[in-house]
Amino acid sequence: MDQPSLKAVLGQAQAFFASKGLRFTKQREAVTTLIFRTHEHFRPEELCERLRKSDSSASRATIYRTILHLVESGMLREISLGGGERLYDPNFLQSPHHNHLICVDCREIVEFEDPNLDIMQNCITRRMGFSPTEKALRIEGRCDRLRLLGTCKNMKSGKPKKRIGSKRV
Amino acid sequence: MDQPSLKAVLGQAQAFFASKGLRFTKQREAVTTLIFRTHEHFRPEELCERLRKSDSSASRATIYRTILHLVESGMLREISLGGGERLYDPNFLQSPHHNHLICVDCREIVEFEDPNLDIMQNCITRRMGFSPTEKALRIEGRCDRLRLLGTCKNMKSGKPKKRIGSKRV
DNA sequence: ACGAGATTGAGATGCAATATCATTCAGGGG
DNA sequence: CCCCTGAATGATATTGCATCTCAATCTCGT
Numbered sequence: 195m196d197q198p199s200l201k202a203v204l205g206q207a208q209a210f211f212a213s214k215g216l217r218f219t220k221q222r223e224a225v226t227t228l229i230f231r232t233h234e235h236f237r238p239e240e241l242c243e244r245l246r247k248s249d250s251s252a253s254r255a256t257i258y259r260t261i262l263h264l265v266e267s268g269m270l271r272e273i274s275l276g277g278g279e280r281l282y283d284p285n286f287l288q289s290p291h292h293n294h295l296i297c298v299d300c301r302e303i304v305e306f307e308d309p310n311l312d313i314m315q316n317c318i319t320r321r322m323g324f325s326p327t328e329k330a331l332r333i334e335g336r337c338d339r340l341r342l343l344g345t346c347k348n349m350k351s352g353k354p355k356k357r358i359g360s361k362r363v
Numbered sequence: 364m365d366q367p368s369l370k371a372v373l374g375q376a377q378a379f380f381a382s383k384g385l386r387f388t389k390q391r392e393a394v395t396t397l398i399f400r401t402h403e404h405f406r407p408e409e410l411c412e413r414l415r416k417s418d419s420s421a422s423r424a425t426i427y428r429t430i431l432h433l434v435e436s437g438m439l440r441e442i443s444l445g446g447g448e449r450l451y452d453p454n455f456l457q458s459p460h461h462n463h464l465i466c467v468d469c470r471e472i473v474e475f476e477d478p479n480l481d482i483m484q485n486c487i488t489r490r491m492g493f494s495p496t497e498k499a500l501r502i503e504g505r506c507d508r509l510r511l512l513g514t515c516k517n518m519k520s521g522k523p524k525k526r527i528g529s530k531r532v
Numbered sequence: 533a534c535g536a537g538a539t540t541g542a543g544a545t546g547c548a549a550t551a552t553c554a555t556t557c558a559g560g561g562g
Numbered sequence: 563c564c565c566c567t568g569a570a571t572g573a574t575a576t577t578g579c580a581t582c583t584c585a586a587t588c589t590c591g592t
Contacts, residue, residue, distance in 0.1 A: 217589070219539070239579065253541040258580070276441055278449040278548085280579085295491050298498055304491050311483055315502055318480065322464050322473055324504035329467055332501045333484055335493035386558075388570070408548065422572040427549070447579085449548085 198287055203230045203269070206287075210267040224250035225260040229270065233288075235281045235303060273330060275301060293330050297337040367456055372399045372438070379436040393419035394429040398439065402457075404450045404472060442499060444470060462499050466506040 198206075207226045208218040228245055229236070236244075238261060242254050252260070261282060264270035273283045275296055285292065285305060291312060292305045316326045367375075376395045377387040397414055398405070405413075407430060411423050421429070430451060433439040442452045444465055454461065454474065460481060461474045485495045 215538090217538070219588090221540075237579090255542085255581085256540060259539090272445055274443050274445045274447070276443045276449075278443070278447045278579095280445075280447040295488060295493060297493065298496055304493075306487065306491055308483075308487055311487065314477075314480055314483060318475065318477055319464060319502060319504040322475055322504075324464060324466065324473075324506050327467055327503055327505050329503035331503070333488060334496055334498035334500070335488040335491075336496050337493050384569090386569070388557090390571075406548090424550085424573085425571060428570090447548095 221252035
């Protein structure tokens with residue numbers, strides 16, 4: 195649950211690549227660093243953009259490939275909002291059991307943990323003939339701040355939706 | 364919770380369109396019929412395909428527009444698996460509170476209801492400063508049938524994923 | 533230095549979804 | 563009965579994201 199240092203994260207990544215007989219090139223290191231330097235969820239295209247602005251560089255293809263490798267290593271996970279958006283979450287290293295609560299209007303995401311919910315999730319999963327996985331559960335709601343301001347509906351049809359960032363709790 | 368007849372569903376759709384000053388054209392009726400004739404989740408492109416094979420017809424643009432209208436009416440809802448897939452679920456008319464359990468390997472979806480889970484979901488939502496919505500919750504798991512056969516991993520990287528259909532429980 | 537295999541990146545391609553816009557349609561007023 | 567206006571349609575172009583392809587480059591062990 196502690197905040198692993200970036201150096202530790204890079205070491206873990208390097209170890210994973212090595213275990214697969216793959217190299218930890220400077221491009222892969224740059225991508226990995228960019229992902230784990232913050233705790234923000236991100237879209238692959240956002241990552242490309244951010245990398246272009248930085249001093250390092252890697253092609254789109256390399257970025258996508260690196261993301262896939264990191265997902266396979268378990269250090270990174272794909273999460274999904276609605277709307278066909280594909281997001282990646284680098285926070286499972288610190289809190290392996292967290293879930294996501296998403297505002298249906300502004301798409302803000304907050305992360306939370308709840309042991310009771312985990313238990314219930316496992317029960318339901320088994321009851322339905324499935325095996326529980328380490329994978330997260332997702333809840334939708336409406337964030338009060340925006341609802342009270344009366345701006346949610348406007349945001350939805352008007353300006354392009356902007357994610358406000360991921361709070362940790 | 365009862366199975367509403369197709370005729371009733373079409374009536375409801377027609378009423379919605381009328382209330383918005385819109386017409387219930389034969390294209391819109393064909394799309395609506397196709398959606399609510401079965402209880403299958405569907406991708407918009409699948410729907411285009413199915414419609415092309417039927418005797419009626421509507422352009423892709425009309426299909427997408429009609430889907431949006433039906434979502435706005437509340438008769439249809441978007442649900443999301445992982446992988447950026449966008450699915451629509453016509454079953455909320457019969458069971459307004461159902462949730463989805465999704466196999467992370469083969470993407471099979473089963474629907475379930477659980478009042479206790481609803482309560483807990485509401486508690487968590489409020490605790491995090493959100494308002495509960497009518498929107499569904501999603502759980503991921505691994506369906507035992509395929510896991511036991513040891514074919515899950517294969518399906519993931521090999522053949523294109525195929526949804527097996529939505530069971531109702 | 534050499535060679536096998538991994539890696540990269542530019543561009544092509546695929547695919548879903550949306551936008552554009554000329555044409556068609558429906559129905560109310562004259 | 564015709565005209566007019568706004569709604570509706572559909573062919574097409576465009577966008578956005580993701581993946582594929584393949585020649586060139588790089589690494590590392592020998």
